[in-house]
Amino acid sequence: MPMFQPSKGDGANGQVLDLETAVKDGILGGVGGGVVGAGVVEKLDLKNMIEELELSEIPSVFICPISLEPMEDPVTLCTGQTYERSNILKWFSLGHYTCPTTMQELWDDSVTPNRTLYHLIYTWFSQKYLLMKKKAEDVQGRATELIETLKKVKGQARVHALKELQRVVAAHVTARKAVIDEGGVAVISSLLGPFTTHAVGSEAIGILANLTLDSESESNLMQPPKISLVVDILNEGSIETKINCAKLIDKLVKAKDFRAELFSSHSLVVGLMRLVKDKRHTNGVLLGLSLLRSICLLKEVRSLMVTVGSVPQLVELIPSLDPDCLELTLFILDSLSSTAEGILALKNTSNTIPNMVRLLMRVSETCTQYALSILWSVCNLAPEECSAVAVNAGLATKLLLVIQSGCNPVLKQQSAELLKLCRLNYTDTIFISKCKLTRTMQ
DSSP states (O other): OOEEOOOGGGSSTTOOEEHHHHHHHTTTOOBTTBOOOSSGGGGSOHHHHHHHHOOSOOOGGGBOTTTOSBOSSEEEOTTSOEEEHHHHHHHHHTTOOBOTTTOOBOSOOOOEEOHHHHHHHHHHHHHHHHHHHHHHHHHHHHHHHHHHHHTTOOHHHHHHHHHHHHHHHHHOHHHHHHHHHTTHHHHHHTTOSTTOOHHHHHHHHHHHTTSOOOHHHHHHHOSHHHHHHHHHHHHHSOHHHHHHHHHHHHHHHTSTTOOGGGGOOHHHHHHHHHHHHOTTOHHHHHHHHHHHHHHTTSHHHHHHHHHTTHHHHHHHHGGGOOHHHHHHHHHHHHHHTTSHHHHHHHHHSTTHHHHHHHHTTTSOHHHHHHHHHHHHHHHHHSHHHHHHHHHHTTHHHHHHHHHHSSSOHHHHHHHHHHHHHHHTTSOHHHHHHTOOGGGGGO
16 A cells, blocks of 8 residues: 655654555545545536646645656556656656556556545545635625625724725635625725715725726726825825825726826826835835836826926935836936926936946846936936046946847947047047046946
């Protein structure tokens, strides 16, 4: 009889047991110490159960030694070792006449169905599967109940219902589906308005941020009073609430019926900048930058960003950002450099030129492209002043490296143009002296 070593949760105190003992004692999930026979459980498909459950911990005796996957049709060799039928037959078809585990020569190449192990596997997965289904049904039912409750209650009772629904929705896909199927999105959206308290609004936004919204739901949410509330809460809520607000706004910014005028607000820009500067939560930084990238394409927003001081704040963040956030930041700054006030703000920020020079040929070709574009805009605005600062920061050397590299021809051309601009204030001898290759390492 094959042997197995039960896992810690099998309740066998670590001793090795045979299959009959395991079934008798119910250690691996036997029902009443036996094996499930006829009834509703037998109608379940073992393969589907294994695929749907995706369990990380499975008793080792259920695992085929060849594929290291749960067995669906276990068969035993003359050596007493058990394998998945298809795997051991493939082993034989390759010309092997040994037991894969023990490497013993086989005196009999027949395989015997291991029905005891099959029923044990079937029982164990059936119980896990039915428990999963029951929990899913319970979660769906609770989500439906909470939606009905929200239609009736007010005040603190409404807040409590929303809190529980947000917890359930965040943890279970089935709950999210139930909310959508039962018309919960419309119910929750109706709670957002000019007279909504922040306690209710924060919880409602947390739920909506975790749901897949259809176009009708997005249009319903894209009303001035609702957007205004979301932006207010973005500025005043906890960090988790701020992130939920940003998630919801991100959904609406990408919506088919996006209304630019609703997102061209001073408060939204300020709220997103606060989120971006909060380094305690990297998810919030990335999300905030992604949203700023989306809305900075709007001319009105670019002006607002410059007005609230976004340029120096973003420039100061550059050394601490990871590559994904860095690329978003450079895109935003490059977009702001397309306006007169944006270029001036970049020029007047002391670290703009050193930070941009440092990024050339260091992170990615895309980052190099944005940094070059920003440097060109700033140096072109005040050639004598800015090109001198840039050359002293090592720009000439970096530009020569870009020109000699295998990067995009457009970048090489931009580098050549910027190099010409930088040379205007120097004699050839002085300029060459400033192009020491060691500067690239600074």
